[in-house]
Amino acid sequence: MKKPLQIVLDTSIFVNPDSRYLFGKTPKEALNNFLDSIAGKKSIFCYIPPSVYEELMKFLEKAPNHNKMILINKKPPSSYESSIPAMMVYEFIEEMRLRINKGLRIAEKYSRKLINQPIISKNNREKEEAVIKSLRHEYRTALREGVIDSKEDFDLILLAKELDAKLATIDHGLVKWAQKLGINCISAEELKEIVGGNI
Amino acid sequence: MKKPLQIVLDTSIFVNPDSRYLFGKTPKEALNNFLDSIAGKKSIFCYIPPSVYEELMKFLEKAPNHNKMILINKKPPSSYESSIPAMMVYEFIEEMRLRINKGLRIAEKYSRKLINQPIISKNNREKEEAVIKSLRHEYRTALREGVIDSKEDFDLILLAKELDAKLATIDHGLVKWAQKLGINCISAEELKEIVGGNI
Numbered sequence: 286m287k288k289p290l291q292i293v294l295d296t297s298i299f300v301n302p303d304s305r306y307l308f309g310k311t312p313k314e315a316l317n318n319f320l321d322s323i324a325g326k327k328s329i330f331c332y333i334p335p336s337v338y339e340e341l342m343k344f345l346e347k348a349p350n351h352n353k354m355i356l357i358n359k360k361p362p363s364s365y366e367s368s369i370p371a372m373m374v375y376e377f378i379e380e381m382r383l384r385i386n387k388g389l390r391i392a393e394k395y396s397r398k399l400i401n402q403p404i405i406s407k408n409n410r411e412k413e414e415a416v417i418k419s420l421r422h423e424y425r426t427a428l429r430e431g432v433i434d435s436k437e438d439f440d441l442i443l444l445a446k447e448l449d450a451k452l453a454t455i456d457h458g459l460v461k462w463a464q465k466l467g468i469n470c471i472s473a474e475e476l477k478e479i480v481g482g483n484i
Numbered sequence: 485m486k487k488p489l490q491i492v493l494d495t496s497i498f499v500n501p502d503s504r505y506l507f508g509k510t511p512k513e514a515l516n517n518f519l520d521s522i523a524g525k526k527s528i529f530c531y532i533p534p535s536v537y538e539e540l541m542k543f544l545e546k547a548p549n550h551n552k553m554i555l556i557n558k559k560p561p562s563s564y565e566s567s568i569p570a571m572m573v574y575e576f577i578e579e580m581r582l583r584i585n586k587g588l589r590i591a592e593k594y595s596r597k598l599i600n601q602p603i604i605s606k607n608n609r610e611k612e613e614a615v616i617k618s619l620r621h622e623y624r625t626a627l628r629e630g631v632i633d634s635k636e637d638f639d640l641i642l643l644a645k646e647l648d649a650k651l652a653t654i655d656h657g658l659v660k661w662a663q664k665l666g667i668n669c670i671s672a673e674e675l676k677e678i679v680g681g682n683i
Binding site (some may be wrong): 365413 | 561563564566567568569570571573574576577578580581584587588590591592594595596598599600611612615616619620623624627628632633634635637638642
């Protein structure tokens with residue numbers, strides 16, 4: 286008998302176009318095809334924390350049928366019983382400190398630019414929105430990419446750690462922090478290979 | 485015999501004018517007076533993590549004499565052996581998420597204001613610097629006040645936890661996060677009372 290394989294699934298696998306295409310055209314089709322591919326596979330156990338399940342459902346118009354969704358265990362991590370090495374918290378604090386400083390530099394850059402080269406006349410809402418959109422994009426990229434920035438991300442890491450499961454994700458931030466805790470992360474391609482490559 | 489009392493000292497006590505005045509006029513005088521007050525007190529043990537000691541020394545022109553400084557134990561926390569409840573990390577991630585959003589709102593506010601009301605003509609460096617200074621102040625207050633934002637802060641919390649010591653600080657962020665771990669925080673006034681009120 287094959288050793289049972291436990292896999293914690295991140296939303297990104299089925300939602301991000303970079304990985305979704307491996308399983309289907311839309312998030313809904315990707316999830317449905319994935320569920321079909323694990324049906325009947327007795328040595329593969331898939332998990333998703335309830336918070337991440339909620340997140341995933343927002344990308345579908347309709348949840349898959351219960352008889353399919355039951356193939357994924359909606360298990361939350363035991364947050365009140367778990368602990369994290371202090372060293373990881375040090376690293377997290379330092380990472381946030383650097384990024385917060387980066388965010389301020391971006392805010393300063395936009396302000397200085399606009400002080401010296403006010404680019405629009407009054408009532409030019411369109412250009413104003415374009416500047417704000419560009420500011421938002423730059424700021425969010427600097428502060429959020431590559432860090433754990435939500436409860437959902439941390440749920441995935443804690444659950445994978447608790448179950449000693451593989452974490453299937455294409456989110457670089459998740460991979461980086463999960464690896465600090467010794468979690469085995471797998472890509473969408475590896476996940477597809479594992480579930481049989483028969484999608 | 486009085487029960488021995490262990491106290492971890494934060495820089496803020498001797499540096500922040502709101503508490504320093506209780507011990508002396510300058511950081512140097514405050515620290516020296518404090519050291520004098522604990523000399524010979526066999527039931528009071530004071531600690532400071534090396535990182536925080538370095539920080540404190542930056543505020544003095546010259547370190548106190550060795551025979552005085554030896555009264556404070558420069559003990560680092562056992563960072564590689566300690567762990568933190570996962571729930572605290574959840575709270576920290578959520579707090580940072582809210583603050584990062586707040587930082588973006590501030591950056592947007594300044595940008596929109598400057599787009600619509602470019603307040604200065606070219607070459608008016610003075611006004612430009614005033615705007616940037618105000619942006620920095622608002623951003624830093626929003627993102628840093630009330631959170632653990634440095635390795636030094638976390639060293640204080642870990643050390644107080646490890647030693648089951650009281651933490652003497654007037655930093656609200658430190659108090660808030662230390663209390664989540666059950667650490668007894670004392671104010672500058674309480675510290676002065678404890679060391680004898682004889683400064």
